[in-house]
Amino acid sequence: MDLISLRDLDKKTIESIISSAEEIDNGRKVDLKGKILATLFFEPSTRTKLSFQTAALRNSMGYIDFNPEGSSLKKGESFIDTIKVVSGYADVIALRHAEEGTARLAADATDIPVVNGGDGGNQHPTQTLIDLFSIKKTKGRIGGLNVTLLGDLKHARAMRSLLYGLGMFGADVTLIAPEGLAMEEDYVEQVRKKFDIKITLKKEPDYNTDVLYVCRIQEERFIDPYEAKRVTEKFKVKKEDLKGAKEDLVILHPLPKINEIDTRIDEMGQAKYFEQAHYGVPVRQAVLEYVLR
């Protein structure tokens, strides 16, 4: 069983993974002793990689790690050959790559499960599971909530996956992006039609919402670094901006956050992004359990 895209999962399966993660977070032990996870990250990562490795250890598994800089890729070994070789060493692969569709390609090349840890601007399904888990955990439900996604919605893969997940659970979604960084219209339309949900597009920030999900400007995906700098400097949620916000507002962020959230917000009870990062462990424990059983 692979986990490549949120599109491969139905609502029932997602609910089951979220429910397993909840049990694990409440103390249930997962015993996958003897199994080995290979973390193959061709792009930088802190949370995704470390939480996958922590999840493996907490599931009584072992893990092996791969550094593309010190590997045979430098000698010209192909991506597919690398996957085939690693398949003989591990029982499951967690993969991140800059090119879109690599996780699908890897899954087709091997018999062991592949979990997509992010493929370019395409999908990041385990992040979405963490996001949905965090919303459920903090708000008690997902359906019927107004969730605002704010930031670079064009380049952030987590936002595409999340919009799909929110659609599946029937949330109302507001999309707010700086000029030129809106989510692809066709994609928004697909999600709107598929799940028949309300999606509102706005250009100016609006904090009257149940969940405010902020993501950073992905400077590394800009062609023009000066343009990236200009947008980044203009884009920031300040503590004062949240004065009229609901008391039970929940603020999430996939992290890393750079300058887009005022550090004074970190101290506010509404800021839940560090908890959200911690939820990465039980959710990925549940994902490893799902793909290996």
Add this chain to the structure above:
Amino acid sequence: MQVDNIEIGTVVDHIKAGQAPKVMRLLGIGDEYPHRVAVVMHVPSKKMKTKDIVKIEGKVVSKERANILALVAPEASVNIIKNGKVEEKYRVKLPEKIEGVGKCPNPKCISNTDARPKFEMEKKQYRCYYCERIFKTEELV
């Protein structure tokens, strides 16, 4: 203009005028192609005013392959010739799945470097199997 009749082969007719080169590319007709090919372009047509025709001698193109031509010539008809007679005639129809033909327009898609292009039809458009983006038919060629 006269083109010889053929004993066995495939005639792709009713190609929108000017699209014959794209049809040939989709059929893999290039420098090393082992069959004799006749191409006529911008000839008068009752139905289409003008049209292109591609005639391949000695090669019966499979229906699966011929249907891919609908990407560039949705009105094209295919005539399969055997013993000098039309044995089968059909209009091309967009296939549900496309493999190994076309190009994903997403420059970041792995199918442009390490994988064969693969698309699946979704609501009269095509979804790339790898990057999952949806494209209009004409964007794939």
